Amino acid sequence: MTTEIQLEDIQAARERIAPHIIPLRIAESAALSKQFDREILLAHEYLQTTGAFKLRGAMNSVLQLDSGTTGVTAVSTGNHGRALAYSARKAGVPCIICMSELVPQNKLEAIRALGAETRIIGKSQDEAEIEANRLVAEEGYTMIPPFDHPHVIAGQGTIGLEMLEQVPDVDTVLVQISGGGLISGIALALKSQRPDVRVIGISMERGCAMAASQKAGKPIEVEELPTLADSLGGGIGLDNQLTFNMVRDYVDEIVLLSETEIADGIRHAYFEEQVILEGGGAVGIAALLAGKVSPGTKTIVLLSGKNIDMQLHRKIINQEEY
Numbered sequence: 001m002t003t004e005i006q007l008e009d010i011q012a013a014r015e016r017i018a019p020h021i022i023p024l025r026i027a028e029s030a031a032l033s034k035q036f037d038r039e040i041l042l043a044h045e046y047l048q049t050t051g052a053f054k055l056r057g058a059m060n061s062v063l064q065l066d067s068g069t070t071g072v073t074a075v076s077t078g079n080h081g082r083a084l085a086y087s088a089r090k091a092g093v094p095c096i097i098c099m100s101e102l103v104p105q106n107k108l109e110a111i112r113a114l115g116a117e118t119r120i121i122g123k124s125q126d127e128a129e130i131e132a133n134r135l136v137a138e139e140g141y142t143m144i145p146p147f148d149h150p151h152v153i154a155g156q157g158t159i160g161l162e163m164l165e166q167v168p169d170v171d172t173v174l175v176q177i178s179g180g181g182l183i184s185g186i187a188l189a190l191k192s193q194r195p196d197v198r199v200i201g202i203s204m205e206r207g208c209a210m211a212a213s214q215k216a217g218k219p220i221e222v223e224e225l226p227t228l229a230d231s232l233g234g235g236i237g238l239d240n241q242l243t244f245n246m247v248r249d250y251v252d253e254i255v256l257l258s259e260t261e262i263a264d265g266i267r268h269a270y271f272e273e274q275v276i277l278e279g280g281g282a283v284g285i286a287a288l289l290a291g292k293v294s295p296g297t298k299t300i301v302l303l304s305g306k307n308i309d310m311q312l313h314r315k316i317i318n319q320e321e322y
């Protein structure tokens with residue numbers, strides 16, 4: 001068992017972030033329960049104010065900064081960047097999000113609207129990373145990474161505590177997996193209390209670095225490909241410290257989905273649950289619909305985020321080309 005993070009750290013995170021977080025809303029899906037003849041519950045975590053669960057880990061990190069730090073920084077214009085910008089403003093801590101010139105204007109503006117400074121450097125993620133590292137080395141900023149950090153993992157793990165509290169007899173949990181911070185925290189929270197709960201990671205076929213790394217037995221890089229589940233893209237870091245081992249130790253299975261299957265999940269959420277989800281948020285539903293995961297007696301499916309471009313969403317709903 002990995003020992004860096006304990007159940008107590010997740011419990012402490014829960015108290016710390018509680019004033020800033022919407023409690024997890026879990027409700028049965030009438031449509032899915034009927035279709036599978038089992039109890040299927042949806043965990044509506046996209047309700048967080050920045051549209052995704054990443055607020056939990058970012059907030060837990062910002063609230064534990066060393067007193068001497070100048071501020072926080074990250075290289076992310078996705079859900080982590082938004083969450084960090086929001087958390088920093090709430091805590092009154094300066095925040096600089098570094099990004100490349102290639103980042104679309106709407107993403108840049110979303111981060112600025114949340115009160116963070118943006119720094120646009122070079123034509124690649126790598127150059128933006130060099131600037132973030134410089135802020136840390138020369139200006140006293142603290143880097144808050146999106147997944148491979150104990151405070152981030154403990155924050156995301158608070159979802160697992162809430163699942164077990166609200167549904168003590170849950171036996172199967174479907175959680176999206178990318179860098180693995182989300183599933184590591186949730187699986188640790190669940191399995192420390194109920195080792196028999198099945199925790200299944202769901203991702204896309206197009207470039208899931210964690211699945212490839214687990215297969216290889218060590219962190220490896222995979223080619224990044226465009227996918228509807230864009231928030232599940234990216235590597236796990238060749239020098240991964242925590243999440244590779246935690247996924248190996250606590251996650252029962254990783255299931256990968258095609259783009260068509262992910263689109264089916266987005267459409268089901270919209271037409272049957274009246275919920276708008278981003279691709280990454282919908283993969284749990286998609287895995288059930290595709291028959292790639294058999295539900296347990298009581299299954300919780302995490303809906304992790306809703307930040308999708310609405311033009312794209314409309315095209316998927318209308319079955320148009322995108």
Ligand SMILES: *Cc1c(COP(=O)(O)O)cnc(C)c1O
Pocket residue numbers: 052053054079080146147176177178179180181182183231232278280281304305306
């Ligand atoms: C980041 C993210 C994930 C994956 O979380 P990891 O900790 O990287 O595994 C899943 N869903 C959404 C919406 C996300 O933003």
